[in-house]
Amino acid sequence: MAEKIYTKPPCLLPLSSGFCPGCLHSLATKLIAESIDELGVAEKVINVLPVGCSTMNSLYWKLDMVTSAHGRAPAVATGVKRCRPDALVFAYQGDGDLASIGLSEVLMAANRGEHITIFFANNSTYGMTGGQMAPTTLIGQKSTTCVFGRDPDTTGFPIRMCELVKELEAPVYVARFALNSPANIRKAKKGIKKAMQNQIDGLGFSFVELLINCPTNWGMSPVQSIAYMEENTMKYFPCKVFVDKTEEEEK
Amino acid sequence: MAKLFMKGNEAVGEAAVRGGIRFFAGYPITPQSELPEYLSWRLPEVCGTFIQAESEVAAINMVYGAAATGARAMTGSSSPGISLKSEGISYLSAAELPAVIINVQRGGPGLGSIQPAQQDYLQATKAPGHGGFRMMVFAPNSIQEAVDLVYEAPEYADRDRSPVLVLMDGCLGTMMDEVELPPFKELPETICKPWTVGYDGTTRSGHLITPIYPEAGLEGKNKLAVARTKRWEENDVQVEEFMLDDAEWVIVAYGIASRVAKQAILNLRNKGVKVGMIRPITLFPFPKKSIAELDYSQVKGLIDIEMSIPALMREDIELQVLGRAPVYEYGRSGGVLLDDDSTEAAIWKIIEEASSNG
Known part of the structure; x- marks a missing residue:
């Protein structure tokens, strides 16, 4: 009789996801779900959903959830957490949501040191609306609103969010990971779990950026999109732990 | 207390x-x-x-x-x-x-x-x-x-x-x-x-x-x-009806404008003018009945008084009056306050002009 050693995390419903084939949103969602289940905190979690592809997650999570307006997830999460300090409150936001329309909300929540966890999925595009230029779109990268490639003279440069957030005093954990390879996925999982653990420990604001792909809107196969990430995205957005005040406090 | x-x-x-x-x-x-x-x-x-x-x-x-x-x-x-x-x-x-x-x-x-x-x-x-x-x-x-x-x-x-x-x-x-x-x-x-x-x-x-x-x-x-x-x-409609029984002229006003209007009404009553007021306390739901069920054989006109130019409630009033009486408006706007005397004078002017036209 075979032993089942791998299964879908219980805090995800037993459904197939609606994310495009090869899209790393699915993997990022699974890593967060695994972390929640490994920490054994599913019933204490309140998941604040953003606007974008990841709004679809409302169909897949078996968690308490609040769907917010575009970019406002950190403000909504603030209201939730202040009223339920015993809850573990996280938001999973895309780059249009977090780095463009919601830039103020995320930076100010970070600056207040809200005891929430923000996961930032950066795929350099507006996925749900069909591949428009995001604040994180790379120089020269094509999108439906910069068809000849992003031109910094008129559209500026891709925003490095971790580097902005790390300049604030309050955040306790700021890190960027890429989900391009098994080794990096393992590192990301560790960071994700730590960002949730920080809330259990009552430490403060945690920010984890996850570099992912968008094969559909990049016009690439999943394999090509991973190669593009490695050759371009990961060079512009360095993967590292920028702030870790949890280590300091352990010393 | x-x-x-x-x-x-x-x-x-x-x-x-x-x-x-x-x-x-x-x-x-x-x-x-x-x-x-x-x-x-x-x-x-x-x-x-x-x-x-x-x-x-x-x-x-x-x-x-x-x-x-x-x-x-x-x-x-x-x-x-x-x-x-x-x-x-x-x-x-x-x-x-x-x-x-x-x-x-x-x-x-x-x-x-x-x-x-x-x-x-x-x-x-x-x-x-x-x-x-x-x-x-x-x-x-x-x-x-x-x-x-x-x-x-x-x-x-x-x-x-x-x-x-x-x-x-x-x-x-x-x-x-x-x-x-x-x-x-x-x-x-x-x-x-x-x-x-x-x-x-x-x-x-x-x-x-x-x-x-x-x-x-x-x-x-x-x-x-x-x-x-x-x-x-x-x-859930809440409304205050003030001196409506014999009113020939009905002021419609809410909030601070109704306070000013009330004083103007009392002043005009002292001069024998039959004027009353409908004051919506709930603006939504709007007190439709209070306006719709006025005695239009008695009411000569309604005056919407607001601290707003134009008077923004007027269309809601007109939808209940349905042409059975003329609807007028008076207001101050942009941060200029209503006061008792000017409001009384404005109501008097509307009544007088309507009477001379009628």
């Missing part, structure tokens, strides 16, 4: 605390800033939460998050700030979340003026945000009535799982008057309700608060909202 002498904005803050509000997020804006100022120290005294948000938008979304947990939540602002909050108000309505919103109106449009005005009637009653939703709108005309309405507002919000608006103006917010404060409401031990998010001690997971639905589901929600609006119109 002892009366206190309080500023309107602060009295409203205390009424909210006594009515069970335990979460407030707001942003400084004249003429309502005393409300967040007061609550910044008052809410922590009752184990509540005050947050000075980074923006009006963030404030209403913090209220959205707080309301999702079942906390009694409120925000306040003044006209331009309410425009910024309109996104969040629409989302509150869509997600069926209770919340209390205070608008201490100032002159408009745009940045307008910081002085008192009543120029947000249409926004409040017709389109407080995108998507064709309505909410109950209360319009006090005194600090005492503001206290009483804000005290009860969370009950309506909870009952209907809907945002509720209390439409004040810069006069009521910043003037001082004597006020009797109601007793503290007893609050349930837990903020959890069957629909809220947050672990309630039993095994459960998967409650969803959402402002987005599949198409058929959304149409169903829209229909339910219509049914709720009908219930409001049947059960």
Whole structure:
């Protein structure tokens, strides 16, 4: 009789996801779900959903959830957490949501040191609306609103969010990971779990950026999109732990 | 009970605390800033939460998050700030979340003026945000009535799982008057309700608060909202009718304008003019019957008096009058206040001109 050693995390419903084939949103969602289940905190979690592809997650999570307006997830999460300090409150936001329309909300929540966890999925595009230029779109990268490639003279440069957030005093954990390879996925999982653990420990604001792909809107196969990430995205957005005040406090 | 002498904005803050509000997020804006100022120290005294948000938008979304947990939540602002909050108000309505919103109106449009005005009637009653939703709108005309309405507002919000608006103006917010404060409401031990998010001690997971639905589901929600609006119109209209029995001229005024109009009416009555007033206390639901069921064999005309040019309630009045009497308007605007003498003179002028034309 075979032993089942791998299964879908219980805090995800037993459904197939609606994310495009090869899209790393699915993997990022699974890593967060695994972390929640490994920490054994599913019933204490309140998941604040953003606007974008990841709004679809409302169909897949078996968690308490609040769907917010575009970019406002950190403000909504603030209201939730202040009223339920015993809850573990996280938001999973895309780059249009977090780095463009919601830039103020995320930076100010970070600056207040809200005891929430923000996961930032950066795929350099507006996925749900069909591949428009995001604040994180790379120089020269094509999108439906910069068809000849992003031109910094008129559209500026891709925003490095971790580097902005790390300049604030309050955040306790700021890190960027890429989900391009098994080794990096393992590192990301560790960071994700730590960002949730920080809330259990009552430490403060945690920010984890996850570099992912968008094969559909990049016009690439999943394999090509991973190669593009490695050759371009990961060079512009360095993967590292920028702030870790949890280590300091352990010393 | 002892009366206190309080500023309107602060009295409203205390009424909210006594009515069970335990979460407030707001942003400084004249003429309502005393409300967040007061609550910044008052809410922590009752184990509540005050947050000075980074923006009006963030404030209403913090209220959205707080309301999702079942906390009694409120925000306040003044006209331009309410425009910024309109996104969040629409989302509150869509997600069926209770919340209390205070608008201490100032002159408009745009940045307008910081002085008192009543120029947000249409926004409040017709389109407080995108998507064709309505909410109950209360319009006090005194600090005492503001206290009483804000005290009860969370009950309506909870009952209907809907945002509720209390439409004040810069006069009521910043003037001082004597006020009797109601007793503290007893609050349930837990903020959890069957629909809220947050672990309630039993095994459960998967409650969803959402402002987005599949198409058929959304149409169903829209229909339910219509049914709720009908219930409001049947059960929740509040109106003051003043000296209407023999009135040949009927003033329609709400909020601070009704206070001024009342004095003008008393002055005109002393001169033998048969004038009365209909004062909507709920602007939505609008007191349609009071206007529709006037005796039009007796009424010679209605005069809409507002601290707004144009008078914004006029179309709602005309929809009930249906041409059975002429409707006139008088107002000051942009932060210029109404006063007794000019208002009396304006009413007299309208009556005189109508009589000479008639």
